[in-house]
Each structure stands twice: as C-alpha cells, then as structure tokens.
Amino acid sequence: MINNDILCVGVVDRKIDLFEGMYRVPDGVTYNSYVVKGEKISVVDSVDAHFSGEWLSNIDKALDGKSPDYLIVQHMEPDHSGSLSAFVEKYPETVVVGNQKTFVMMGEYFGEGFPANRLVVKDGDTLDLGGRVLKFIFAPMVHWPEVMFTYDENSATLFSADAFGAFGTGDGWDDEARRYYIGIVGKYGVQVTAVLNKVGGYKIDTIAPLHGQTLCGEKLAHAVDLYKKWAGYQPETDGVLIAYTSVYGHTKAAAQLLYDELVARGVDAKIVDLARDDWAECVAQAFKYSKLVVATTTYNATIFPAAREYIDRLVERNYKNRTVAFIENGTWAPVCAKLMRAQFETCKDITFAQNSVKIHSALSAESRAQVIALADELAK
Numbered sequence: 001m002i003n004n005d006i007l008c009v010g011v012v013d014r015k016i017d018l019f020e021g022m023y024r025v026p027d028g029v030t031y032n033s034y035v036v037k038g039e040k041i042s043v044v045d046s047v048d049a050h051f052s053g054e055w056l057s058n059i060d061k062a063l064d065g066k067s068p069d070y071l072i073v074q075h076m077e078p079d080h081s082g083s084l085s086a087f088v089e090k091y092p093e094t095v096v097v098g099n100q101k102t103f104v105m106m107g108e109y110f111g112e113g114f115p116a117n118r119l120v121v122k123d124g125d126t127l128d129l130g131g132r133v134l135k136f137i138f139a140p141m142v143h144w145p146e147v148m149f150t151y152d153e154n155s156a157t158l159f160s161a162d163a164f165g166a167f168g169t170g171d172g173w174d175d176e177a178r179r180y181y182i183g184i185v186g187k188y189g190v191q192v193t194a195v196l197n198k199v200g201g202y203k204i205d206t207i208a209p210l211h212g213q214t215l216c217g218e219k220l221a222h223a224v225d226l227y228k229k230w231a232g233y234q235p236e237t238d239g240v241l242i243a244y245t246s247v248y249g250h251t252k253a254a255a256q257l258l259y260d261e262l263v264a265r266g267v268d269a270k271i272v273d274l275a276r277d278d279w280a281e282c283v284a285q286a287f288k289y290s291k292l293v294v295a296t297t298t299y300n301a302t303i304f305p306a307a308r309e310y311i312d313r314l315v316e317r318n319y320k321n322r323t324v325a326f327i328e329n330g331t332w333a334p335v336c337a338k339l340m341r342a343q344f345e346t347c348k349d350i351t352f353a354q355n356s357v358k359i360h361s362a363l364s365a366e367s368r369a370q371v372i373a374l375a376d377e378l379a380k
C-alpha cells in the first residue's frame, strides 16, 4: 500500500529460473501492479500470465468485489501484459488505456481488435478519475517503444514502468536495480536521460516501478542520483574492476596479483571470474567502476569465449567513458589483447591504459613487472 487510495496488487515470482530467459533471479522478481482510487478506479498494469489468478484475486480484495473502471497498460512486455486477456474476460466493461503503439502490440499478442473497450491516449493526456487526475508521460525505449509513465499529481506518485525497477524481493536496492538497469535498459541511456529530464520538474514523493520496491524519501533521491549516472554512462565509483578467465590458474594468478597491488595502493578494486560468476552482475560491475581490466587467454586463435562474450555484452550496452586495460596469456601466438582492443575500439570515449601485461604460459619476472607497472598507472 502506498496510501489509502493507491494499493499494491502485484505478485512475487519465486519460481522463475531465468528472467527474460537469460537473467538469474535467485531471490525471485516481483511483477508490480497498482489499484488507484478516485471516484472512479483504475488498475495500473497487469502481471505475468502464470499469476493471473493471484493477481485478479488481489484486485478483488482491494476493490471489495467492485469492478475497476480502467486498466492502464504502461508496458506491453509479457511480464506485465501476460494477464490482460484474463482481466478482460473477467472485466469486459473495463476500459483498457494505452497509446497507439500499445494497442498495435496488444493486437499482436492477443488478436486483432483486442480489447473492444479501449481508450487511446497521447503524450501529456490526462485521465480524470474524479478527485484524482492521472497524466500520461511517454517514455519510449524505457524499455520498449510503447512505454509510458503515469503521474498522479494528487499523491505526487510517478508510476515509472520498468524504470527504477529491480530484481529480487529484498530491501537492498542498488545492486539488483543496477543489474536490472544495465542488463535490460542499459542500451537506452539517451532515452532514459530524456525521460528523467521530462519528469525533472514534477514533484515526486513516490516512485512506483513495475519490479521491486516502491521508492520514497532518501531512497528515492539516492535512486534518482544513481539513475542519472547510469543513464549518462558515468561511473559510480572511481576504482578498478578486474574481470578474468583462467584455464589452469595462471591468468587468475596475474589478475589476483594486480588486485593485491591495487588494494595495496589504496584503490577500490573488485575481481570477478567471467566463467563462474553471474554474467549480468559482471556486466553491471563494469558500468559501476571507472576502470576495467580484462585478463584472459587466447583460445582457438581468438579470445577465450567467456571474455569475448563479456566484451560483446558491454559493447551492445553502449559501454563508454571508461579506462580499459588488458592482461593476455598465451603459450604460443597470443592475439587476444589485440582482438579485445579492437572490440573496445567500437565503443565511444574509451581510454586505453598505456601499460598492458603479456604472459607466456605463467607469470615470470618480466610479466610480474608489467603487472606492477599497470597497477601504478591505474592507481594514479
């Protein structure tokens, strides 16, 4: 419950194995939905199809058996729209509110002409519930083209669709919101910045996203601050992420030596194993830190797969504004540093460290000295 007139009727999914078929969610994920009461009543967004019954039951309880007048559809991705047909079957008189793009997608998912009762809104349109006016703010590509936010001036609540959403069900926000944002919305920083600017002049006391907790007070201010950084591709932390793969432990030893040398110099450093740690967390951490070192081997005359895929994932999310360095290992014909550099050269505003490390099979006095030189440079 946000207040007496805005009730949470969403559900918690603890059974899902991979969100969007690719993101691990060990603590589950919530599909949030809200009931907003004026003289008339609107529901804001639906939930995943596996939870139609629970969601409709939550609405029933919140409305004491009354029927809602409207269902606002802010986002058509199935984690939020999967229960629309069950809703329309139960409440055929309810008017479904969306924009032109929303209804094109709705037709694709549920059949041409679905639903019969609809209200098509434009950016900036309002919906008067009686004693409460909702305003629609289009937020294209945050994270699909039809996305819109809904602003309730009465309670200064912004229903923010996927924006400000987080994986998990716990109290912490930063890590799971970052992993969600960078993984799912990170490519669209320009569009996120545009909509943050668009709502910048609104009085907002509560942000009600479609995943995770609602935000208010200091948490809200902190979340907005982080979102501005993420959307602007600015690092949160001046420090170094070392992301390594290691076949027999020798590359790991070099990565660990660099980590120890950085910590000894007072640098905020973190080390991750790209083959074993959660890939989405490794990607999110690269966006958190200002500097990145990728340590890996040449494999099949290219970059070891987990490292190559990692860099692909950074590039596709518009990784930029960072310093990048390499540790490469190869028993014969090492080429991965050159190939990694070529991948990062497709990103904007990447500074390559002057020092790099080349290991032939195992650390030697020469490659140890290169690690020390790299640590010195990154600590400056």
Ligand code: FEO
Binding pocket: 075, 077, 079, 080, 143, 144, 162, 210, 211
């Ligand atoms: Fe939570 Fe873009 O769906």
